[in-house]
Structures are given as C-alpha cells and as structure tokens.
Amino acid sequence: MSERAGEAVPAAQKSSWTSFMKSLAGFTGDLSAMTAPPFILSPTSLTEFPAYWCERPELFAAIADGKTEQTRALAVLKWFISTLKGQYTSRNESMGSEKKPLNPVLGELFYGYWPANEARGGKTTLVVEQVSHHPPITAYRIENIAKGVILTGHNAQKTSFSGGSIIVKQVGHAVLAVSLPSGQTEEYLITLPRLRIDGLWYGSPYIELAEMSYIQSSTGWLSTIEYKGKGYFSGKSHTFKATLTPPPHGSSEPTVIEGTWHTNSKDVHTGAVFHDVTSPKEEVTVAPIEEQCEWESRKLWFGVAKGIREGDFETAATFKGKIENDQRQRRRDEATANKTWELKHFQYIESDPVYEHLGKLFKANPPTEDAYVYLNNGPPS
Template sequence: MSLTTAPTKCMDEKKGQEQTKSAWFQFLKSVITFKGDLTSLTAPPFLLAPTSIIEYSAYWAEHPKLFIAPALEADPELRALKVLQWFLSTLREQHASKDEQGRRKKLKPLNPFLGEIFLGRWVDESAGVTELVSEQVSHHPPKTAYKIFNKANGISLEGHVAPKAYFSTTINIERKGHGVLHIDRHDEDHLITMPKVHVEGIMTFQIAPELSGVSYIHSSSGYVSRIEYASKGWLLKGKSNSFVATLSKASEPSKPLYTLEGQWNKSYTIKKGGDKSKPTAAVDLAGLRRTPLTIAPLYQQHPLESRRAWRAVVEAIEANDILAVGREKGAIENAQRQLRREEQADGRVWPRRFFREVRDSEDPVLARFADDAAALQPAFEGGASNDEGMSWKFDEDKYCRTFQNAAEGVKSPTHTRFDSGIGMLDDEIRVGA
C-alpha cells in the first residue's frame, strides 16, 4: 500500500509547490507594475505570516539583560558600546529568513489596523520586568508606535516605525522612523535609525530579506555608532548578512574607538581601534537565548489586542485554508473601511489609546541633538518622521489611567459585532475602547 500512497503524496506536494510558485510570479508581476507604496498591496495567502507587524516591536527587547546593560555601566564610552551591542542583538530574529527550528519564514506579516495594540512583558531573574506597549497609530500610511521600559533599572526605548515598500530591481523596504533609548540615572539619550531592507531570491523563490545601507546610533554623551550593512556578492567580504560597525567620538568620527565586524545572524568580533586592529572578543549572536514574551490569555485580552483580533485569520493561515484566510481577513478590512467612512462623515478622528502626536520641533529629546547635524540628517532624511515633521510619543498618563480603570472595574463597552473588536457599534467608536 505504501508503494501507491507515497508517490501520490509526492505528486500532490510537487503540484502544490508549482501552484505556489505560479501564484508568486503572478503577484510579482503586479508588484513590478504597481506605482506607489507596496504595503497597500494585498499579498496572496500563501505569503502571509501568522503575525501582525505590530508584534515586531518585541524584537527590541528579546534579551532583557542586554537591553538593561547600558544602564548598569558607569563609563559613557562603554555605555555607548553596550547600546551598540544591544542593537545588534535585535537584528537576527527580526530579519533572518529562517526561524529557530530552521524553517523558512513567510515573507509578508499582517498589516495592522488603526487602533491595534500589542501588550506584553519579559520577566527575567536578573533584569526584572521589562514591559512593552505597542499601538498602530496610523494605517495610511502605516505607522507603529512603541514604548519598552524597565522601571527597576531606569531604562526605556520609545519610537515609531513607518515602513514603506517599493520595487526597484527587487522589493525594497525603508523603515522611516526613529527610536530613542533613554537611561535615567545618566539622563542620557541614544537616537537610533534603522537600516533599509531588500528582498533577495525573488526569481528563484528562495526569498530572504537582507539589510543594506547605513544606520546610526547617536548618544547625547558625545559618541556615535555607524553600522554599514552588506549582503553576499557585495562589499564586506561578500558574505550574507554582513556588517561593519564603528564606535567613535562624535567630534572625531574617522577615529574608531571600537570596530565590530561579522554577520548579524551569526557572530561578530570586537576590535579596540580601527579595522586593522586584532580582535579582543567574539560574540555568538546565534547562541543568545531569547526570553519569552508573556502576554495575557486571549480571553483576557482587549478586543483590539493583536492576537485576539487576528485569531481567526491566524488559524486559517496555520490550517493553510486559503478561502478562510481571504474571508476572515476581508471581514476585518471591510469593517475598518466602514469605520473610516463613518468617522469621516461625522468629522471624527479615531482616538489613540496610549500615544499622542507631537511636532518634531517641540520634542525635547530631539532638541538635545539640534546642534548635531550628523545625528539628525540620517534620522530625518531617512524618514524619521512623516512629511509633516511629526512624531509619536508615549502618553504615560493615558497608560496609567487605562490600567487604573481596569483595576477598579471600569470596563469599556462590550463589542458585539465581532469578537475581534474590529467592527464596532457607533457608541463604542466614540468611547475609543
């Protein structure tokens, strides 16, 4: 009996792979001819990852010990080095083409809807509790605001990211936005920009994201890290996922104090001085153990929390049920369109839950870097904020008030149209629950 079933299974798998490749090339044709931001394109179900982009904020603090390490360092030069090392540790899981089990990741995460939230915390014996608050503050164009903080160690990360995708030889993604790591005990800020991403292997269907270009970390204490990225066949020894990072004084950027070189998905060496110096240490990024993010059970989550809102879509993706994916995803998207039409007709704006929009010119953190043109240039030319020069800031009063109300039993109205909370009644929209 195995002689007949095994070939049939192989033929079914081969047929499925051929159909997937055919659908991919049909999608690629639409990408090549599309004019505008590719994030607005609807990707075929087989490309969809069972995760919303809003969850990507969690990559910043998967290693709580590394996240808090700068706060425990007294020397400003070594603090800047620890900030750089923490940043490098955030790249592997976010951008690697395969997961920890060696399975190839799906290319396209779910586009968050306006008002989507993602909350969680990391609990580590030595680092304590690190909390995450993330909210989709804009849908057109897409923008995610986030706040990560460890109160016990007095360190926090705040920022927003606005991805923009376009086709030029391949699929390219720019992450407009910036992050600011703040250390309380030194009243120190580190302004962080993100590298660009391009997709390799689109013609061979061996799809893999690669980092490119340059990103920076500028410290208010007078140090700057410059990270240059390259991929196979390019510069930097021609290896995939390569980078060279230098840490220098902002006043002497051509004189590196440290040089870090390697692959952001595997390992790197640290040299004291320039590139020709001998390595003094090696760091195994692949061996870093991630601390699991703890989130509330689905039944305890707010209807707008990501995993509850997308539950039916994720279940359909994991079941490889293409029809159910389209049906469930379409229900959320259509409900969102209806909400926007109702808001526009009534002259209302969706109330943001945990963040508020401020002008860059009024941001006290950015004002610290006002005299450092080298810091602000990559931030804003790279798209630190939107075209109007606005950023999103965490509103701690709103955050505390929300959880205080929950503790006192003050509940928002029940969402009766969809358990996902996407299709709401008019009175629920006004409350902004």
C-alpha cells in the same frame, strides 16, 4: 534565472505567484497595500514586531550597568546589533522564508512583558499601538523601571520594486533613555537600516540590510553601522561593520566591530567576541487570548492566523476580509460624524526635539522627524 523562477513556490500557488511577480514588476509607488499570495502571508501582525527589540532582555537591562559613557555606548551598540537577528531573519528560520506580516488596523494594540529576574532586575514591559493605517505606522514603548532603561519609537515602511528586489525604506526612529545614578538622563537616537528583500524569483524571500544606520549618544559617542549583504556574484550574507567613535576632541580610539549580525561579531582590535546570538532568545509573555480585549493583535487576528498556520487560506481570507471591511466602515462612520480616531497610548508631535538635537551631531537625513510621545497609561495590569 528564469528557469529556476518560483522553484520554492508550492505547486498549487505557482499561478498566483507568477501573477504577483508580474504585478510587482509593473507597479509604481508604495507596495504596502498590495495583496500577496496566501502562502507567503505571516500569521503575525506588524504590531508584534517591536518585541524583537527586547528578546534578549538582559542586554537591554545591562545598558544601565555601564560605569562610563563609553561602556554604556558600547552596551547600547551590543544590544542593538543583537536585536537584528530576530527582526530580520527569524521568519526564515521558523517558516522557511520571509513572510509578509499582517497589516495592522488603526488602534490595534499589543501588550507583553519579560518577567523580573536577578540578571535584569524588574519586569520589562512592552506597549505597542498602531497609530496610523495609511500609511501604516507602529508606535512602541519598552521599559525596565528597575534599571531605568526606556525605549520609545515608531516605525513605518515605504516600499518599492527595483532590480528584482523589494526595497524597504524604514521611516521613523527610536530614542533610548537611560537614568543614571547622578540623576541625569543619557539619551541615544537610533536610526533604522534600509532593507532589501531578495529571493523573490524563487518564491523564497529573505532580507538583507543595506546602507547605514546610526546610534548617537547625548554624550557625543556615535556608532556608525554599515551593512553589507550577499550580492548576485559575491559577498557574504548579513555582514556589518560598526564603528564607535568618541566625541569630538575625545582622547579614546574608535572601536571597530565586524561580523555577521545574525550570528556573532568581534572587536577588530582585540579579537574579543562582541555579540553572539546563537543561543536561544526569550519570547515575550502575552496574556491568554481569552483575557485580551478585542483590539489586541492575537485576539483580533486569531481566525486569520489559525487559517494561515493550518494552510486553510480560504478561511484566513474570509476572516481577513471581515476585519478589513469593519475598519472601512469605522472610517466611514467617523467621517459622517466628523470625528477622527483617538489614540490610546501615544500623542503625535510634528517634530521630535531629541531627534532634532542629536541628529545634528551626525547630520541626520532628514534633519527633523515627527514622533509619538508615550502617555504613561499602560499596559493594563
């Protein structure tokens, strides 16, 4: 392996990549604060990542159209599996390999929407706020009011280096709420898979999903999703097996779905296509840069992103350093004034009652988790 190490690294970056790999190998603790070589930086901030949850907005809206608890649970599973390609392989397709996203500043914002149409009813809106910098935590809200489908969640990462790979434990969860014609609300607790970033030795990182994640419905239906990736000697990339089981004492048989989450999958019993993400996705619509406030991601990181896209890493580093220095000064000023940063769209709670209640149904680990409650005050019109 060592003879091919760094084979995908640009010649001008080989020395910095070698130093980076040596730093990784000797590093203990969380890797999130490490500085990556410029060529592997993404021009996109982590605050934009929640948009991946809804880049197929028809599937998000269609959850509300299910006539039974089972069909809605299947619709949630189909939508969730269909989000994975964008979240975990889209950088490989557009940039050639996985890139390290820009680490958002506290208070950073990202607003977007998907326009209304006949298939999905009204407009679907997105509000994202960086609610913590150390550790980096991103809170988000996606809502289609016309359909009565709302997703609220938060995400953080704990990273470590092991066996030549970066291991990412995703911290946080999401809650999907569906308003029913009866006036009741159905809720789904969604946990997040663990990531393994491979291909580092060659300078061409890519993500594999690992272990398990769960979608627990308040009606008792549970989706258990097992992820398998390509190993050193065997296996196929990006494979999964999802099993939807009925509530205890239910009469329905489990539904088993198998395939590759970045392309398509089938119902094991019927052979019918379950999900297919080989068709084009729909990008989120964002206001022009000149109309954004200083805290919105694309305006805040404009100079950095431009430098990265143009290969002018010196300019990118200059802009990036200024943003980071400004943030450090804000924290010093707050400490001097004995103040703390006030969140704009979310409120922190120590224990999420939905997580605690639904998590008990499948023995979630940990048994409780904190959360960020949306304040219903955005996005701007």
